[in-house]
Amino acid sequence: MIISKDNMGALADAIGATQTVYVPGTERAATRFVAHKKGEPVVLGGANVRMPPKDLLFPATEKMYRWKKHEGQLSLETEAAAHEPFTVLGVRPCDMASVAKLDLVFLTKGFVDEFYQARRDAATFVAVTCVDPDGDCFCEAMGVRLDAAPAADVLLVDRGGAYEAKPQTEKGEAAVAAWAEALGAGADAAAGDAVEAHCTLNPAAAKAEERLRAEDFDNVWHSVADYCLTCGTCTFECPTCYCFDISQDVRADEGARFRCWDSCMFTQYTLMAGNHNPRADRASRVRQRFMHKLRYFADRYGEGLCVGCGRCIRDCPAGVDIAAIIDAVATAPEHELTEAARTVQADEAKKEAAHV
């Protein structure tokens, strides 16, 4: 199915007839995915939205349960519930890759996050191939292709004046069939060749991950900590950052527990009762953020936690540049091995000796 780019508004209108459809737009002073209003134009090209689509699956604040105290008796009522179906139209491959990573966090390793799952089950993701990588984009270095989005239900391939809609899941098949019916002749536009594009930045991520697994880069973390403000902008704009706080809203004898986005950049994040803080200094928090993105997540889930969307580079008020940091780590002169790496090496040597 080929849909003219001029017909994207009509497509959103068609989907919007039965469910909410989120499209790239501007709301609260930032570009982000906004609920489409019937008749408004929809443009999927150009610069990526400033805020990633993660809030559609993992809202910035989300109620988890309500509590009530009545004559000393406590009652709790969960807020977990099925979610109305919705579609996200025009997600870039980098952001689609981030959804696959959020799935790993919220849906695997023993516990399924029912709040996330309810939204995830309700969502249909329509990705669009990226033909407009920005100067700060480096998704290809992080294993993302500009012309593919395997986690999406439907992929729109940019063919010049039109998009070719390729369903990739059962949900996607159903969606595309419904669109064909709704758009009629509008689903049969003329198509050019698929537009090809590439990122300009290409940091050596694999090399950096390998070296972060062995060597001590404290000098890098300290130098970044000298100018990082630990404001948390990077973590809130990051499509894969998922850390959250759980807090409460209190009205006399009743209230709600909710979760909200949190940031490993904040001092209080790891502050324990009794004032012990394992990551009290800025350098240790900077280290945690980059180590988590570039190594720890891979240790746990088998892939890194950065998709190279470039948002944290574009909007950092202090100029912290993850692509530059990746290259700094990859090309630095040899550093000392960390104690953990020495232990791992010694263990392996012992094992090998036992074999021989």
Add this chain to the structure above:
Amino acid sequence: MSELVLQHGCAKGGEPYVPQVCRVIDVRDQTHDVKTIRVQTPEGGLPFERKPGQLAMVSLPPYGECMFAIASQGPDYLEFVIKRVGFVTERLHELRPGDEVGVRGPYGNWFPFDSARGRNLVFVAGGIGMPPVRSFIEYALEHRADYGRIDIVYSASTYDDLVYKDDLFQNWPKEPDTHVHVSVYHATDGDGWSGKVGYTAPYLKEVFAEEGLATDNAAAVLCGGPSLYRTCREALLELGFDPADVVTTLEARMKCGVGKCGRCNVGGVFICLDGPVFTEAELARIPR
């Protein structure tokens, strides 16, 4: 001697975030700032089965919730030993029997009580590090014949700060081949303490020398604050323990309890889900 085997990422399923309502059935003073609090379901039952070393989140609306090691499990209750150190624990200390709280869990893994069978056990704890360790001591004493000699080395800042005094000075010493060694860091005239005054790590070494203890066929279980943990870990390794034979239970700020919220992340593990119990051999492989 077979290897100590720890399970990781073993707590599974359940409704992760929403607690069940539980009723406080007993509140007792342990020390001037530590209380024992027992909870059960409103129907009078055990909230859930836990294995020694596992954690639970205790929730007290409207103040908040905190993660604790479950100190003990009775036939129809869970027991927490809670030190007053912050906003929520201050409120938890105001609980009276009949009050209701939220409890969710069990979270995390457990002490290697299975794979440690047949070994001598050395428990090392400081201050409020005793309650988690005690869950294993309790299990070992209930299955006394399964384990060899038991040594318990416990210290606190002052005599007043020692928790479980009944166990330390009356119950445990009566158990077969069970030896309790207690020290305090600071003693003053008339505080009731006439025993050893000194820090845990050097005291631990003294105990090993005086009692002629060996590290072969033994497992050490360690829990305490950061400086006690550091010094006693060193001492245990210097005494000759293999890092694979030293287990510890870690503590971090936690919110979700199910390995998602990110707070207790260290390297590739989450303490709440993969821990809190690790061997020193495992910890040595995790970046600090």
